[in-house]
Amino acid sequence: MTFDLSPIDRAKFVAARRSCNFVENGMRIGLGSGSTAAWMVRCLGERVRTEGLDIIGVPTSSRTADLARQLGIRVASLDEVKWLDITIDGADEFDENLNLIKGGGGASLQEKIVATASDRMVVIADVAKEVKALGAFPLPLETVPFGWQTTKALVEETLVNMDVLGREATLRMNDDVPFVTDEGNYILDLHLKRIGNPRQLSLVLNQIPGIVENGLFIDICDAVVIGHGDGTVEVRDFNAGTVTEEQIDILESDNIFADGDD
Structure with a gap:
C-alpha cells in the first residue's frame, strides 16, 4: 500500500x-x-x-x-x-x-x-x-543592501546588451519588508523570460558592484x-x-x- x-x-x-x-x-x-x-x-x-x-x-x-x-x-x-x-x-x-x-x-x-x-x-x-532554455523562472541576484537601488539600475542597464527577452528586476519581499538571506543580503529577481547565453550572462552580472552572486549554476x-x-x-x-x-x-x-x- x-x-x-x-x-x-x-x-x-x-x-x-x-x-x-x-x-x-x-x-x-x-x-x-x-x-x-x-x-x-x-x-x-x-x-x-x-x-x-x-x-x-x-x-x-x-x-x-x-x-x-x-x-x-x-x-x-x-x-x-x-x-x-x-x-x-x-x-x-x-x-x-x-x-x-x-x-x-x-x-x-x-x-x-x-x-x-x-x-x-x-x-x-x-x-x-x-526547460529548453533557462529564464522562465526569475533569476536571483544576491545583492548587498547598501545602494541596492543603484545596483538594480545598473543591472537593468546591463541587460539591454544581453541575449534575454525581459529586463525587469524586482526586489524580493517578505510581506512588506525586503527578504533577507542567511548572509544578511537582499535578492533582486530578474524576469528574463529566456536566457540565450547563460555563461556570458553569469560572468557579466558578477562584474556589477553590489552583486554578491547570481543564481546561474554553470x-x-x-x-x-x-x-x-x-x-x-x-x-x-x-x-x-x-x-x-x-x-x-x-x-x-x-x-x-x-x-x-x-
Missing part, C-alpha cells in the same frame, strides 16, 4: 530517494535547500536511523540545518570539513547541458559555495523543472535525478554520458515522510 501523495510530491520524493543511493558511509555531504532537497534530507535521516549510516552533512541554509539535526544527521560547517564528497540539491530550472537556475528559496549563494566545494553535484528535480552539476508522478526516475550522468530509468516503490512504511510541509 502506498501513502497519499500528490503527483508533484511523489515525483519529488522518488527523485530524493533515488539520489540517496549516491551516498556511502563516511561521506561528507552538501545538503541542499528547498522542497525537493527537504525530501532528500528526510530520506538520509531514515538511513541514519535504520542503517546506522555515518555521514556528516553541510547544510546550505539554516532551515536545512534545523531539519538535519532533527533527523539525527551530524551537521558541520564547510570551514570545518573543508571539502565534500557530494552535494545533493534541487533546482528551479535545468537545461539539457545541466545548467541550472537556483535560488527560489533564497539560499543560492551558500548553495553555490557548497556545490563548488564538492567532488560531485547531483541535482534532484521533478520533470517540470526541465558547469557545476554532474548528474540529475528526475522524478515523475508515476514513481519512475530518470538518472542522467553528464560525465559518464549515461541515462538510466527505474521504478521507485513508495510503501506504507515510508509514512515517516508524509508530514513534510515544504
Whole structure:
C-alpha cells in the first residue's frame, strides 16, 4: 500500500530517494535547500536511523540545518570539513547541458559555495523543472543592501546588451519588508523570460558592484535525478554520458515522510 501523495510530491520524493543511493558511509555531504532537497534530507535521516549510516552533512541554509539535526544527521560547517564528497540539491530550472537556475528559496549563494566545494553535484528535480532554455523562472541576484537601488539600475542597464527577452528586476519581499538571506543580503529577481547565453550572462552580472552572486549554476552539476508522478526516475550522468530509468516503490512504511510541509 502506498501513502497519499500528490503527483508533484511523489515525483519529488522518488527523485530524493533515488539520489540517496549516491551516498556511502563516511561521506561528507552538501545538503541542499528547498522542497525537493527537504525530501532528500528526510530520506538520509531514515538511513541514519535504520542503517546506522555515518555521514556528516553541510547544510546550505539554516532551515536545512534545523531539519538535519532533527533527523539525527551530524551537521558541520564547510570551514570545518573543508571539502565534500557530494552535494545533493534541487533546482528551479535545468537545461539539457545541466545548467541550472537556483535560488527560489533564497539560499543560492551558500548553495553555490557548497556545490563548488564538492567532488560531485547531483541535482534532484521533478520533470517540470526541465526547460529548453533557462529564464522562465526569475533569476536571483544576491545583492548587498547598501545602494541596492543603484545596483538594480545598473543591472537593468546591463541587460539591454544581453541575449534575454525581459529586463525587469524586482526586489524580493517578505510581506512588506525586503527578504533577507542567511548572509544578511537582499535578492533582486530578474524576469528574463529566456536566457540565450547563460555563461556570458553569469560572468557579466558578477562584474556589477553590489552583486554578491547570481543564481546561474554553470558547469557545476554532474548528474540529475528526475522524478515523475508515476514513481519512475530518470538518472542522467553528464560525465559518464549515461541515462538510466527505474521504478521507485513508495510503501506504507515510508509514512515517516508524509508530514513534510515544504
